[in-house]
Amino acid sequence: MENHSSLSRRTILRRSAAIPAASIALGTAAHAQSSSGLPPAVPESMRTPGGPFLNPPYGLPSEFEKGVVRVLPAGNNPFPTGSRTPLQSLHGIITPNGLFFERHHAGVPKINPDHHRLMVHGMVKRPLILSMEDLMRFPSVSKIHFLECSGNSSSQYTGPSGKTAQEIHGLLSCVEWTGVKLSTILAEVGVDPKAKWILAEGTDAAAMTRSIPMNLAMGDAMLAYAQNGEKLRPEQGYPLRLFLPGIEGNMSIKWLRRLKIGDKPFYTREETSKYTDLQPDGSSFEFTFLMDVKSVILTPSGGQKITKGFHEITGVAWTGYGRVKAVDISTDGGKTWRQSVLQEPVLSKALTRFRFPWQWDGNPVIIQSRAIDEAGNVQPIRKKIIDKRGTNQIYHYNAIQSWKISETGEVTNVHA
Amino acid sequence: MENHSSLSRRTILRRSAAIPAASIALGTAAHAQSSSGLPPAVPESMRTPGGPFLNPPYGLPSEFEKGVVRVLPAGNNPFPTGSRTPLQSLHGIITPNGLFFERHHAGVPKINPDHHRLMVHGMVKRPLILSMEDLMRFPSVSKIHFLECSGNSSSQYTGPSGKTAQEIHGLLSCVEWTGVKLSTILAEVGVDPKAKWILAEGTDAAAMTRSIPMNLAMGDAMLAYAQNGEKLRPEQGYPLRLFLPGIEGNMSIKWLRRLKIGDKPFYTREETSKYTDLQPDGSSFEFTFLMDVKSVILTPSGGQKITKGFHEITGVAWTGYGRVKAVDISTDGGKTWRQSVLQEPVLSKALTRFRFPWQWDGNPVIIQSRAIDEAGNVQPIRKKIIDKRGTNQIYHYNAIQSWKISETGEVTNVHA
Structure with a gap:
């Protein structure tokens, strides 16, 4: 194995330049076509004015890219659990918001941000109920991070099922998140030093709930309200979600309405019946949060x-x-x-x-x-x-x- | 002025933490509401399953965000020149593709990528005509860069006209671009050492053309085919544009079809009648490319x-x-x-x-x-x-x- 020290941009340029031009196997037609020295015919788009501005005011991809969409897993599962990002059609590291994967436990609630509240209570000095306007006045932070479902690629435990990267690994996306650091809000409410865990609850019909250990909460966890510059998409928790960088996706509770501070895990449905790791001997690992390399x-x-x-x-x-x-x-x-x-x-x-x-x-x-x-x-x-x-x-x-x-x-x- | 050395993330955290919690002026209602210790009423969204997956397959913002769109400049100009990004509603540094500003010289052409070609000719050893498929086989690069129209904020030369950041400064966006370095393609065609300029031409009805000096072309210039992971949007030059980081927007020719290598500037319409800087004495500066701080x-x-x-x-x-x-x-x-x-x-x-x-x-x-x-x-x-x-x-x-x-x-x- 070569040395794994990180590579400078200069190195990238040198490596690219090092590929002999002749080795790039273009269709031979590419060179032949231009041998006359004449330009290709002037296309119709240069003879007629094109489409207008703001068409639409919120822009969309070209009609020629209509195959680049999220898809449900293959098969006829009447209860699909997630739609997947078309990774093989993407470039760079940013996932456009329209293609961010979905994973819901009871569908996507429609929430009017003016009516939404976040309650922070339990083992705290000053319990709080915050409106979105309150939350957005706190100091904020923006970070580019991936989010991956812990069930991503699970079909590979058995047969090599799934055909494309999207079908196999598409419960994975990466955007720039903006929000308030969770530690900022915990400082505001005054957490009891004996507190060790936080229950996070969503406003969906599953009342999706998970227990978050205090060390994660006091780290880079955030209360996110924006992705790639604009407000969260409905299926990503609009108007507010918990976001835990590097941690399995289901912990980043969407449509967040409640944080209860406690001294032990809450053992909710989604950390007993699910999201534990069944071992060959029948035992299960619980609270396996971190996403591996x-x-x-x-x-x-x-x-x-x-x-x-x-x-x-x-x-x-x-x-x-x-x-x-x-x-x-x-x-x-x-x-x-x-x-x-x-x-x-x-x-x-x-x-x-x-x-x-x-x-x-x-x-x-x-x-x-x-x-x-x-x-x-x-x-x-x-x-x-x-x-x-x-x-x-x-x-x-x-x-x-x-x-x-x-x-x-x-x-x-x-x-x- | 304080020391301008760049600040570490640690410093940001320390500064945030240094704001006394009590100084964050929440509505007093926020604390009062929770005094009973009871949670707010359970909303309807927790009693009824929410909306389904893939609704739509290519996602859109919440209906509560319908005011966050691009707009034309204020006034009744029958020939608007650009639609603007709602900067004051955005967070972080990434502009979502749907809100990227527009500036066209003859509308948006509809281009089928299967039929699109890029011709590279002039003072070269091996003139080339490349399909999109050809281009996408070359080594690629992804970079986060802003793009700004040189006419951005121009209303401020005279009165303080324009009300919002969008109206005044909205010809500005920032995305992750992916494409092939222009220098890679120039190596492929073999540029004559005496060549100094490149004509870039678009496939729009304006046949938008600009002269690019060779030092810019051999630097970080790219032939971009993607923005924020997905293919370019139609109004951003789908399927191919020139992209010159840090340079006035009009030079990054959209719907790029032709690069002609020459030994002097081509003095096209858009660099004589426009995009020169008229001085008080009636003279004009030409080729003022670089965008200032x-x-x-x-x-x-x-x-x-x-x-x-x-x-x-x-x-x-x-x-x-x-x-x-x-x-x-x-x-x-x-x-x-x-x-x-x-x-x-x-x-x-x-x-x-x-x-x-x-x-x-x-x-x-x-x-x-x-x-x-x-x-x-x-x-x-x-x-x-x-x-x-x-x-x-x-x-x-x-x-x-x-x-x-x-x-x-x-x-x-x-x-x-």
Whole structure:
């Protein structure tokens, strides 16, 4: 393995420049077409004025991108649990708000922000009920962070089911969050020094509730009211959600209405019947919050078809432990690994985009990415996870994703 | 002026914590309401299941946010030139794609990406015609950068016209761009060493064209195909635009179809009749590309009404020269200045969010922000600009914005 020290922007530029121009396999037509020296025909769009301003006032993607949408999981589940982000169609690290994955426990409530209140009570000196206007007067903070459902990629505990990155890993998004640090509000109410846990409750019909340990609450937890500059989307908890960077998604309670400060966990339905990790011996781990180091190659990825020649292998890596330190790439099914280039800036608990120049010679191969984080965690192979946890568990699957490329260039999801 | 060294996140946290909790002027009702210890009534949204998934598959803002949209400039101009971003309603540094400002010269063309081609010709060894598929196989790069129209804020050369930050300064947005570095494509075609300029041409009915000097082209210029993760929006140049970080917006040619390499500027219509800076003596400066250091307070800002007590003064700063180094705040019309806290990470040629805790005592005041960049540029007062440039010019206005707060808390746009 190469040295995993972080790479400067200068290094990225040098590496890109180092790819011989001739090695980039353009269709030969590209050069041939221009041999006459004449420009292509002037298109109709240059002869007729185009569409007007504010069409619509809140803009939308091109009609040619109508296939780039969130989807439900494959199959005919009458009670779908989440819609998924089309990771394989995205670029960079930011997820546009319209494509942020969904996970609800009783649908999306419609909440008028003028009527919404957050109550903070329990083991505190000064219980509080805050309107949104009250909350937005507090000092605020903005941070780019990923959010991942702990059930993301769970289908891979068993068969290699799911075809595309979206179907397999799409319960994952990354935006710039803005809100008030939870610690600011806890200072305002005056928390009893003996308090150790906080119950967070949503305004949905599931009354979704989780117990948050005080150390998470006093860290980088925030009461978020905006994503990518604008107010939260309804399906992301409008007008207010808890947001816990690096922690499994269900803890970041949406449509937040209540924080009760206590001295022990509250053992709500969603931390007893669910969101515990069933082990091979029948016991369960509870309160397994932190999201492990993980990565996935998005180009090329499942469902795509590639041709011989140059490709930039690219994808995203992330970890709840802080910064991604390196992402290694194998193009021989894990026998050898080479380091990719990470797009700067590499932000803590955010998606990190990696890039790796590659020539495909047309022979069948298996490509893989392996992320390493600044805490020293290394993304494991699938066998290591299954040997340890068995296949009863459905949460926190973070094994290396293998994509097989066939002789004809078809990319499929395999275990390797 | 205080020391302008960049502030760590730790410093931000310490500063926030340093605000005495009691100083945050919540409505007194907030504490009183909870005195009974009983929770507020359980809302209807907790009794009835909420709305379904994928409603719609490409998500939209809450219906309660329908006022947060782009707008045309005030007045009845039959030929509006741009729609504007609602800066005063946004948070953080990312502009959601639906609210990115518009500036077109002949409307928005509808372009099928399968038919779109980019031609690169002129003083090159290997002229090329590239499809979108060709382009997307090249090594790519993602960067968060602002884009500002050089005519932004131009109404302030004369009267203090315009009411809100959107109306005055809304030709400004910031997203994560993804594309291919222009230098990568120039290496592919083999540029003649004697070449000095590049003509860039759009596929719109204006055949919008500008001359780009080679040093900009070989720097951080990119051929962008995505913004905030997804493909460019139609009004931002779908499927391909030139993007020049830190440079006046009109140079980042949208719907890009042609790059012609030459040895001198091409003197197109848009760099002779327009986009030159008319001086008091009747001469004009041409090729004034770089956007100067600038900032604006967004909360509180024009059109808002505030109440006595604690407020976080917050807004954005930016510069075409690289990173913002500091933003000073005055709450006495420019007599004294204190340094704000910059939200980390501070990125080059990106919006930078500043925050400053403030108690308003109810007396009339004028609040101002003054940005300083890493090149040492200091945002000037209005008088300094007018004394030097006169009022014939309409481009590159970057003076300090003054907001007056009246006894009743109304915030208005003034010259001070």
